[in-house]
Each structure stands twice: as structure tokens, then as C-alpha cells.
Amino acid sequence: MLDIAEELNRWVEQGRDFAVATVVAVGGSAPRRPGAALAVDAHGTAIGSVSGGCVEGAVYELCRQALEDGESVLERFGYSDDDAFAVGLTCGGIIDILVTPVRVGDRVRPVIAAGLAAAASGGATALARIVTGPADLVGRALLVRPTDGHEGSAAYEGGFGAHPELDRTVAAEAGAFLDAGRTGALEIAEQGSRCGAPLTVLVESSVPPPRMIVFGAIDFASALVRVGKFLGYRVTVCDARPVFATEARFPEADEIVVAWPHTYLERTAVDARTVLCVLTHDAKFDVPLLRLALRLPVAYVGAMGSRRTHLDRNARLREVGVTExxxxxxxxxxxxxxxxxxxxxxxxxxxxxxxxxRRGGSGVSLTGAHTPIHHDVTSVPTGRIGSVA
Known part of the structure; x- marks a missing residue:
């Protein structure tokens, strides 16, 4: 549900009752990933999506029912179901959806409200909710925030109201999910151990947007800034020439830096989600920049230039010690x-x-191909997951 945190946070601030349906697990060609959500308030207003349109109507009614009876429910929709065409999931996929009421006075509301507020403000947070297990635990939530300590450390609030060790163990596991910016499910026993009756817990992580750093304040960079923003990146434009690196030329950039590219890259923070786009195609900028960039743990390093420029640049990079x-x-x-x-x-x-x-795609046309449409879906466990009251 953290994917629609801004809207839901406004609903909380306005005191609205609502129910939220969250994709827990997917299989096959299901269009949305775990964490995708649709919410419905007491007036029938709906926001978000769990299936790209396939089963929205049926999930909408589940939300209305949850608002009335105050019970969480887990439902599966799939192509093989007798009513698959009736609800519209004709893509051949399977989705498991947890529907949770979030009404004023509900035990889960303060925890979810805190998570929504943190995510809406751009802070790092992880929300863990019980998906399968005893009926009185399903839908309960625990919120995890990073601490200033070592990587993997986390503070939590709320809890499941079961064994205290369960809260501590889930908080530690959710902290690891948060470090990776990952959303997914984990299996754990009721008392927080690896033995005993299992629970399934959905961990949703919300982290600040990844960075795109565009080196070279040229016309192509202006277009790339717009694409980067559309894809959800926080975009920085860097160029050593102040006449080109201006807000007037890049009004949509989050940040404009006038500096030699390699010196800026040396001092700025990057991580495993950062993408670096080198559009300068000028050896005096490219070589020192790429020498550094190719040794950083970033997601993507790309450089503009013709085939001839590419060959010349590679030769220069080898000369300064860049390995094959x-x-x-x-x-x-x-x-x-x-x-x-x-x-x-x-x-x-x-x-x-x-x-x-990022997604492991081939880049080839889907027409006539026999490759998966979605490359990073989370598998649905074997066996049907039924409704839980």
C-alpha cells in the first residue's frame, strides 16, 4: 500500500475510514507486483490498482465488505478459477490479495498511519503485515524504520500482539528488506523461530527515489531528464560549463551541479540503484569520469558516442588502467x-x-518472442490460499 502513500496519508489526516487491498504474491503474467494496492473509502471513492484493470471490480467489493464487517480477508484470483473470465483476469496470471480495513479505532490504524506518513514524506520505512496464520493475527502490522547504527539495524513500532520474539524477528527481517529497498513475503513461525506453525508476512519497503546522474548539459540531456523523472528517478545534471548547466535549460531537474564530472562523482553519494548517464562524449571529461564510475557499485553506467568514439574511448580507458x-x-x-x-x-x-x-529484460520485441513479459515477479506458493476471516 506504500505505493499510494501520499493519497492514503491525506485520507488518514482527513479522518476517513478506508479498506486497502494489497497484492501479496503473483504468478504467471499478473500485471502488478507485490505491494501494489487499491483502497476504497467509506464513501466509495477508490484509488490505486491491483491488477491493471483485470479484477478491480471484484476487489472493490471486497474492500466495501471489509469496511462493513471489519475483517481482513485473503483472496486468490487466477486464470484457472471457474470465475476467472467473470472477474476479468484473462492474462493467465495468479494474484493473491490481502484486504485490510483501516477504520478509526481499529488496532492496525496507528501503525499503518505512521507508515503512510513516513512514506509520503520520502522517508525510508518498511511495513510488515501478517498475511496467513491465525485469524486474529491476519492483517496486523509492524512498522520498521532505519536507525543511525550499523547497516541492518532497525527500530520498530506497533506489533502483532503474539509472542514478543515474533515482533523482534520480523523487525530484523524487515530491516534487511528495507536495506535492499525490497518488497516481498517471508515465512516465519508464530513464536519468531524457524520451527512451529508458519506465518506468512508481507514486507513492503518504501525508500527515497533512486538517483539518475546525467553528465553533460546538452539537448539530449534535457530530454533524458524528463524521461528520468517519468521513470521515478531523482535527477541531477552535472557539467563543468556554467553557461550550459542552468535551471533555465533544465527546469525539471532536481539538482544542477557545475563541476568537473569526475570530481563531483567522487564526492556525491551513490548506491546500487543509481544510474549514471555520460552524454559529454568528450575524452577530457569521459575518461576520468568513466574510470571512476566503472568501479562504483551502481546499477548502470552508459556513455553516448558513435561506434568510433566508443572504440577510441575504450582504448583510452585501458591506457589509464580500466580492466576488461x-x-x-x-x-x-x-x-x-x-x-x-x-x-x-x-x-x-x-x-x-x-x-x-533493472528488470532483466532482453530489449527485443515481444511480438513473436517466447520470453516472459514480466521478469522479476514473485512466485505464488503452491496450494490455494483461501479466505481468512
Whole structure:
């Protein structure tokens, strides 16, 4: 539900009762990932989506029912169900959906409200909710926040009201999910051990947006900034030339830095989700920048230039000690082969390559291909998960 935190946080601030349906697990070609949510308030207003349109109507009614009876429910929708076509899930996938009422006075509301407020403000937070287990525990929540200590440490609030060790164990596991910015399910016993009756817990992580750093304040960079923002990145433009690196030229950038690219990269924070796009195609900028970039633990490093520029640049990088293994990380010439010519088309090809690298896509046309449409879905456990009251 943290994917619609801003809207739901406003509902909490307005004192609205609502129910939220969250995708817990998916299989096959289901269109939404775990954590995707649809919420319905007491007036029937709906926000979000759990299936891209396939089963929204049926889930909407489940939310209305949860608001009335105050009970959490877990339902599965799948192509093999007798009523698959009736509810509209014709994509061949399976989705398990947890519906939880969040009404004023409900035990779970303060925990969920705190999680929504943190996510809406851009803070890092993880919300853990019990999906399967004893009926009185299903839907209960625990909130985890990072601490200033060592990586993996986390503070939590709320709890499941069962064994205290369960709260501590789930908080530790959720802290690891939060460190990775990951949403998914974990299996754990009722008393927090690896033995005994199992519980399934959904952990939703909300972390600040990943960074895209665009080096080179050129026309192509302006288009790439727009694509980066559309894809959800926090975008920085860096160029050593103050006449080009201006707010007037890049009004949609989150940050504009006038500095030599490699010196800025040395001092700025990057992580495993950061993407670096080098559009300068000028050796005096590219070589020291890429020498550093290819040794950083970032998600993507791409560099613009012709085939000839690419070969010359690689030779220069080898001369300054860049290894073949490091060179293999470089996406150059940058982008997928779309036949792009304009800045906007080129930015689209770069954005497409970044998505393919992130999601494990091949970049080939889906028409006639036999590859999965969704490459990083979470598998649904074997056996049907039924409703729980």
C-alpha cells in the first residue's frame, strides 16, 4: 500500500475510514507486483490498482465488505478459477490479495498511519503485515524504520500482539528488506523461530527515489531528464560549463551541479540503484569520469558516442588502467537500438535500456518472442490460499 502513500496519508489526516487491498504474491503474467494496492473509502471513492484493470471490480467489493464487517480477508484470483473470465483476469496470471480495513479505532490504524506518513514524506520505512496464520493475527502490522547504527539495524513500532520474539524477528527481517529497498513475503513461525506453525508476512519497503546522474548539459540531456523523472528517478545534471548547466535549460531537474564530472562523482553519494548517464562524449571529461564510475557499485553506467568514439574511448580507458571486466559494465553506445534520431527518441532508448537492465529484460520485441513479459515477479506458493476471516 506504500505505493499510494501520499493519497492514503491525506485520507488518514482527513479522518476517513478506508479498506486497502494489497497484492501479496503473483504468478504467471499478473500485471502488478507485490505491494501494489487499491483502497476504497467509506464513501466509495477508490484509488490505486491491483491488477491493471483485470479484477478491480471484484476487489472493490471486497474492500466495501471489509469496511462493513471489519475483517481482513485473503483472496486468490487466477486464470484457472471457474470465475476467472467473470472477474476479468484473462492474462493467465495468479494474484493473491490481502484486504485490510483501516477504520478509526481499529488496532492496525496507528501503525499503518505512521507508515503512510513516513512514506509520503520520502522517508525510508518498511511495513510488515501478517498475511496467513491465525485469524486474529491476519492483517496486523509492524512498522520498521532505519536507525543511525550499523547497516541492518532497525527500530520498530506497533506489533502483532503474539509472542514478543515474533515482533523482534520480523523487525530484523524487515530491516534487511528495507536495506535492499525490497518488497516481498517471508515465512516465519508464530513464536519468531524457524520451527512451529508458519506465518506468512508481507514486507513492503518504501525508500527515497533512486538517483539518475546525467553528465553533460546538452539537448539530449534535457530530454533524458524528463524521461528520468517519468521513470521515478531523482535527477541531477552535472557539467563543468556554467553557461550550459542552468535551471533555465533544465527546469525539471532536481539538482544542477557545475563541476568537473569526475570530481563531483567522487564526492556525491551513490548506491546500487543509481544510474549514471555520460552524454559529454568528450575524452577530457569521459575518461576520468568513466574510470571512476566503472568501479562504483551502481546499477548502470552508459556513455553516448558513435561506434568510433566508443572504440577510441575504450582504448583510452585501458591506457589509464580500466580492466576488461570493468569495461564490460559499460553500456556504450548508450541506449537500445530504436533507430532514434531526435533527443526525445534517444532519451527514450536510454530509458528503455535502463529499465531492461533493472528488470532483466532482453530489449527485443515481444511480438513473436517466447520470453516472459514480466521478469522479476514473485512466485505464488503452491496450494490455494483461501479466505481468512
Amino acid at each position: 571486466l570493468e569495461l564490460a559494465r559499460l553500456r556504450s553506445p548508450i541506449g537500445l537500438d530504436l533507430g532514434a534520431r531526435t533527443p526525445e527518441e534517444t532519451a527514450l532508448s536510454i530509458g528503455a535500456e535502463i529499465v531492461a537492465a
